[in-house]
Amino acid sequence: MTASAPAPILVPMATPTDSRTDSPPALPATMRAATYARYGTPDVIELRDLPLPTVGARDVLVRTRATVVGMGDWRMLTADPAVAVRLYQGVFTIRRPVLGYGLSGVVERVGSAVTRFEVGDAVFGEAPQGGGFAEFTAVPETHLAAKPERVTHEQAAATPVAGITALQGLRDVGRLASGRTGPAPRVLVIGAGGAVGSAAVAIAKILGAHVTGLDGAAKHEFVLAHGADAVLDRRTDDFTTSCERWDVILDMIGSAPVAACRRALTPNGRYVAVSGKLRRTAWLSLFGGPRMAGLIAKPNAADLELLSGWLADGRLDPVVARTYPLEETADALRQVGAGGNLGAIVIGTVSGT
Ligand SMILES: NC(=O)c1ccc[n+]([C@@H]2O[C@H](COP(=O)([O-])OP(=O)(O)OC[C@H]3O[C@@H](n4cnc5c(N)ncnc54)[C@H](OP(=O)(O)O)[C@@H]3O)[C@@H](O)[C@H]2O)c1
Structure with a gap:
């Protein structure tokens, strides 16, 4: 129940005066x-x-x-x-x-x-x-x-938890919009084989991105099956020292140095920290600016309806x-x-x- 919700009121959908005969059975105590x-x-x-x-x-x-x-x-x-x-x-x-x-x-x-x-x-x-x-x-x-x-x-x-976090991280904080013209934006998903990461790979693809998933080698097949275009191995590939640059980095781990994450971005790229130590997250919110931000996902009806549609048409599976x-x-x-x-x-x- 939300903190501001009024006093509890139970309203069964069928009452003894309803014409419907399919009243639900009484619930247990x-x-x-x-x-x-x-x-x-x-x-x-x-x-x-x-x-x-x-x-x-x-x-x-x-x-x-x-x-x-x-x-x-x-x-x-x-x-x-x-x-x-x-x-x-x-x-x-x-x-x-x-x-x-x-x-x-x-x-x-x-x-x-x-x-x-x-x-x-x-x-x-x-x-x-x-x-x-x-x-x-x-x-x-x-x-x-x-x-x-x-x-x-x-x-x-x-x-819902994984999907809302991935969606709001990519679309709202990462500013990844669908329906653009020009080359596909390049997205790096760190922790791509996890709950939020695999949802993020699928959603970034729905939003038209080229997606690279970073995770352990044992998860690469799983990440590719969610639609990733490329994978990096968390034990052997260092995204902060490669010459590749990303338009959006969605980070479910938060262990790489902030300055190195910033350097891995394109000039207008955005880094979104979904997780990380408290001190790192606090630093980002105080000094990160709009291009280096943390995320606290907030479920809402519109975003859940969007996810529902993607589940219905199979784009999320x-x-x-x-x-x-x-x-x-x-x-x-x-x-x-x-x-x-x-x-x-x-x-x-x-x-x-
Ligand atoms: N900000 C928010 O609103 C919000 C919302 C939901 C979740 N979260 C947080 O987001 C984080 C991820 O959640 P999740 O449910 O996706 O977790 P998860 O299912 O455990 O996924 C994490 C993934 O990252 C992999 N991994 C571990 N260390 C890595 C590294 N150094 N580099 C790359 N990949 C690595 C893991 O591999 P292994 O399984 O092999 O270890 C796993 O595949 C958690 O800390 C969670 O609390 C935040």
Whole structure:
């Protein structure tokens, strides 16, 4: 529920006076959820029964079918970086004990002010405060879009966090626009075989760029399959010392020196840091100027609709590496923490579309 949401109001779509006979069955009072009560390794994850989430006037209650497990979950679990995570999530006591942001499922209830969705709609989106590692999740309607039939709930769940970050990094901060004339802009995606990186490769191609993906050799085939024109090996190729120059660098790692990243840009090129140490990110926001910037992605309805369209027409086709049941959320988090995955790690309650 958003901080400014009015008092919770539950509005079932069918009431006893409705002429419709297909009223949804009553919802249970409790749900299963993977929770954590202290920072640590995935060993602290505990499956518990919790009350169903409160649904505000502008919220939708989603019966969660699939939720992606991402680096954001890993960072919230392990308090990395410690200061930022503890400021947000609590110094010692965890404020939001259920993680899980990118999700897909079916609408079960809508708040009184919801206009875009009805009970029974298949939707995907991003729960801004988490809550997806559970059988039900309350999500503001602005953070949801219709799930295309073409993709599974697992693929849809893998899309919003990675897709919104990649889209806003490339288009809004990187100023990569579609429909230009002239030669294709050259984009370098650092960490191209990861969740955000593989979405960025696909989206940069949709936006008409020539795309080079930088990652380990074991991920090169995966990166090329997402549409990259070329790949660089993170262990043997140094993009900061090659003579190639980039119109946009989207950096999911943030370990290369800032000055070297600047030198690797064309005269009007832009460097976008999606990740990196706090000190580096702070330096960029204070002294980087418009061409060297950090990104904090913000989900919104228009961008989710855009991603929904690309999922529907197949231009986005996320790969799911493995789906775990809710009971094995700790194992799923371990797999994300270990890295090296070729595709998304997902928690699924039910498989299929
Ligand atoms: N700013 C925002 O709004 C925002 C939003 C979402 C995510 N993020 C952050 O963005 C970062 C990336 O997220 P993600 O979900 O894409 O992570 P991910 O799935 O783990 O992807 C990272 C990729 O980079 C590769 N890699 C590791 N070190 C590298 C290096 N030195 N050079 C090139 N590639 C390297 C990894 O390979 P291996 O798997 O083999 O290690 C992996 O393929 C995370 O720090 C996350 O917290 C920020």
